[in-house]
Amino acid sequence: MTERTYHHGNLRAALLERAWDAVDAEGADALSLRQLARDVGVSHGASARHFRDKQALLDALAVEGFARLNAALGAAVSGDAPFADRFHAAGDAYVSFAVRHPAILRTMYTAKHHEAASAELIEVSHVAMPALVALITAAQEAGELPPGAAEEAAVVAFAAVHGVATLATDDLLDGFPWQDATAATITAVWRGLVSAGSSTRTA
Template sequence: MTERAYHHGNLRQELLERAWATIDGDGLDALSLRQLARDVGVSHGASARHFADRTALLDAIAVTGFTRMNDALAAAVTSETTFAGQLHAAGLAYIGFAVDHPAILDLMYKAKHHPDASPELAALSRASMVVVNELVGEAQARGEVRSGDIERQSLVVFAAVHGVAALATDDLLDGVHWRDAAEATIDAVLSSLTGVDAP
């Protein structure tokens, strides 16, 4: 068996992409390190040079997941200029990521709590809350959000949006489309933070 990918220096990325696709399509239980190595055409030993064990691989996948999700949130926020627009865009981006990648999102949050979670994963896992804190703080400074504890208000935002994501990925919305549930929830949060009912 050749180790083409390893010698070309792109084996780590190839393993990550294949592992992501496996989990995304068939769930975490479908992931096997030995099968993963076979799928990309290398020996198990070659793959172990990049990921010593399953925990290391899952940590790297979680890092990739948080990076992609955080990038989507940042892009959503910068696409709007008002707090209402930013909150809607960011909320839909988060829930959309969850709906598109439910097994990956589940892995992301489990991996960040693992005792051996990397410092990079720990930092990236907090980034989405940092975005929400900044969003609420800046809106409060502009007078778009009522005064109050910014971290507490941000927690309400995150809890509401993540709650819709969890209901959607667990198929608990009883036929309601996730986007409709998201819009209704975000409107309710906006009303509580701004004192203005959604149109």
């Protein structure tokens, strides 16, 4: 790749792709704009036209990460499968992403909470939770889950699944397969949501 790529409008995408690979492999601390420019065969000045500094690049990388994660979660919750199956698929998609891209996921959340976080990043980071709330609400309306605060149920589900993801990526499962841990956790959360109705009725 040469300077000519910049003039064809592909340099931003090339830098972002290379940054993804670099962070995926070595973490955000190892990321260098100058090295990225060298890797794709352009000057540092050319790369600076797209990313003024490292934080801007990390912001764009986080946007890309949330976009990919949202796409996976969106595919999981859509369709005509039973609500429980879609709920399981969404949880599995999240943990799978975390296991495949732990450094990327950490970068996504770090960039989201940075004081310089872009409006685009804030917006894309808030897409997944409403989709989960919508799934739970639809399950409630269909009678598969009891009535209740769908937002609260979604937060509980996210906390549980993110916990499994953290245990898996930090190698704290002591050899227990993350797939099995994910399945067991999601099953327990779903059963808890289902049983919440009977608990309310008998209270």
